[in-house]
Amino acid sequence: xxxxxxxxxxxxxxxxxxxxxxxxxxxxxxxxxxxxxxxxxxxxxxxxxxxxxxxxxxxxxxxxxxxx
Amino acid sequence: xxxxxxxxxxxxxxxxxxxxxxxxxxxxxxxxxxxxxxxxxxxxxxxxxxxxxxxxxxxxxxxxxxxxxxxxxxxxxxxxxxxxxxxxxxxxxxxxxxxxxxxxxxxxxxxxxxxxxxxxxxxxxxxxxxxxxxxxxxxxxxxxxxxxxxxxxxxxxxxxxxxxxxxxxxxxxxxxxxxxxxxxxxxxxxxxxxxxxxxxxxxxxxxxxxxxxxxxxxxxxxxxxxxxxxxxxxxxxxxxxxxxxxxxxxxxxxxxxxxxxxxxxx
Numbered sequence: 001x002x003x004x005x006x007x008x009x010x011x012x013x014x015x016x017x018x019x020x021x022x023x024x025x026x027x028x029x030x031x032x033x034x035x036x037x038x039x040x041x042x043x044x045x046x047x048x049x050x051x052x053x054x055x056x057x058x059x060x061x062x063x064x065x066x067x068x
Numbered sequence: 069x070x071x072x073x074x075x076x077x078x079x080x081x082x083x084x085x086x087x088x089x090x091x092x093x094x095x096x097x098x099x100x101x102x103x104x105x106x107x108x109x110x111x112x113x114x115x116x117x118x119x120x121x122x123x124x125x126x127x128x129x130x131x132x133x134x135x136x137x138x139x140x141x142x143x144x145x146x147x148x149x150x151x152x153x154x155x156x157x158x159x160x161x162x163x164x165x166x167x168x169x170x171x172x173x174x175x176x177x178x179x180x181x182x183x184x185x186x187x188x189x190x191x192x193x194x195x196x197x198x199x200x201x202x203x204x205x206x207x208x209x210x211x212x213x214x215x216x217x218x219x220x221x222x223x224x225x226x227x228x229x230x231x232x233x234x235x236x237x238x239x240x241x242x243x244x245x246x247x248x249x250x251x252x253x254x255x256x257x258x259x260x261x262x263x264x265x266x267x268x269x270x271x272x273x274x275x276x277x278x279x280x281x282x283x284x285x286x287x288x289x290x291x292x293x294x295x296x297x298x299x300x301x302x303x304x305x306x307x308x309x310x311x312x313x314x315x316x317x318x319x320x321x322x323x324x325x326x327x328x329x330x331x332x333x334x
Contacts, residue, residue: 008122028128035120035166040158042165060122062162065132066104067119067148068094068233068260068282 083203094282107295153192198222231261265301272305
């Protein structure tokens, strides 16, 4: 079974019962200083493995970029 | 009389950060990460600005700042892109979570064409983020009273713009910038719109605590040399400020002794 989530503004289908940590892992994301917002709530790094993704969830994965 | 080298032990303290170098270096709009890296080596900043944006999810999430070392700098994330206080507050919390830094440059744009800051939104975001424990550096216009209100709201530093962001037009309202420097007790950092090092020197001579430069370096023909030039300019301006300018006289005063001239025989 898959569920639909919005990831960085794009609709995606992911496996149900997935955690945020597992999702990042499946996307190959290991970049330093990534920050994740799950339904507008910021996840601390230590909470990524416990955060379970449900149908309709919104996720933002952000990083530092150049700026002034 | 012994005249000490005042600039050697001179430090700027903002929150928990200690800046020996009063050039705050932007990191946007550089031609490449390699050029940015060389600029940072040339300018040796103690504080750099960053923005926070979505990670590109293709190919494992490329680190946009790959190869650039910020380990010797205090990171100053900004809230660029925010057009409301709420958006700025959200970005600030994300930046804190991402970087473990309590510093935030509050930037709330009120007009997309000029990118001039929204006074009400900037003040509101500053109040809330100070309450949330951030060290707030507030980017603002050259309005003197707004600068005072930001100081009252708890901003650790106030950052009036010299000209609209990215224009390199230089200091458009020197009188107001000077008034802000004179009226505020917190450090005043001139931010945005500077074009050439002489403008940075002027700001520092007037007593600005620091300047923030991005586009003027990033878009110079030789960014690395321009980074070096701004570093030297900021240091020179600061040293001149500490030295204290000579008094202005509207009557000419000879620099050479008037006595002791040999008399003419004719």
